[in-house]
Amino acid sequence: MRAVTIAPRTPGSLRLDDIPAPRPAPGQLLVQALAVGVCGTDRELIDGHYGEAPPGEKRLVLGHESLGRVLEAPAQSAFAAGDLVVGIVRHPDPVPCANCAAGEWDMCRNGLYTERGIKQAHGFCSDFFTIENSMAVKVEKSLGLAAVLLEPASILAKAWEHIERIGKRARWEPRRVLVTGAGPVGLMAALMGMQRGLEVHVQDHNETGPKPALVRELGAKYFSAETEGGYDIIIECSGAPAIIRKVLGFETPNLIVCLTGLSPAPSDVKLELAPWNQAMVLNNQVVFGTVNANRRHYRQAAEALARAGKAWLERLITRKIRLREKWQQAYEKVRGDVKTVILLED
Ligand SMILES: [Zn+2]
Secondary structure, eight states, X not given: OEEEEEOTTOXXXXXXXXXXXXXXOTTEEEEEEEEEEEOHHHHHHHTTSSOBOOTTOSOEEOXXXXXXXXXXXXXXXXXXXXXXXXXXXXXXXXXXXXXHHTTOGGGOSSSOOEEETTBEEOOSOBSEEEEEGGGEEEEOGGGGGGXXXXXXXXXXXXXXXXXXXXXXXXXXXXXXXXXXXXXXXXXXXXXXXXXXXXXXXXXXXXXXXXXXXXXXXXXXXXXXXXXXXXXXXXXXXXXXXXXXXXXXTOOOTTOEEEEOOOOOSSOOOOOOHHHHHHHHHHTTOEEEXXXXXXXXXXXXXXXXXXXXXXXXHHXXXXXXXXXXSOGGGGGSOOTTXXXXXXXXXX
16 A cells, blocks of 8 residues: 655655555554644655664654544444544553543653554554544545545644633633734634634734735634734744744733744744743743644544534545555645645545
């Protein structure tokens, strides 16, 4: 079968391979891959910044944003042939740590977890893949290709869950939300804010292209000017150091800032610590980072996508590239692009 692979930590090693199709072990599903989403993590893996092949292997199958159709399922599982599924990316560490033991592998304490398509486990960008039925999430068939957005959506489902847990430290009536960055992550953050009945503002440097319209169709406000304060919640999705410094300087009481974006390093943007500390202390502020998601967040995300509906979600997929065509183009960065998807089924 076809598989997109890299030799981890070796720039320029990306290629389309022919590898044996997997056979499901007991308790595993055999899945036909339909589509795989591409994100910055894939480009960093291709550039050799990180990544690990499975033990004893030299190459890693890429692809962590998946969508597939079940071909074979164990008799006792909740799945049947024909179901649409998405694979959970992170798998618990073998120790396991207290969090992994409780199914909270997104909060793993020892770093020994594995991640499909990233760390010590093959990804989903191959014609077929196998997955433990406990690590697959069923998605509504009516969503079709849009269900490939479930993995990025799960990151934001976790972010919102944690924001709400922090908010409940006191009486909390949030009203205004700022999302910085209108990529797939920012758009999911905005969608879930609207679904909570909040007033959502999205800031992004793009003044043209699909992003302003996608935000406005949600009923949220879009702007590209510099941000000002007055928000109860800020979800930072750009990773841009100058924007992060700006949102950390607001003096709004009880402000919760959630950081989801990774900044490119090195950066010459410096943070003046004393005024930041004063704003934090005197306003009961919380700044926290978030990464990854567990099974509960995938389920929350599946509900959010089902509520959002197929039409809006499909418009986030701005490029579809077939694996049998010029598949390498899927990994190129294209201005104005929101989400690129590789289609595996012909
Ligand atoms: Zn762990």
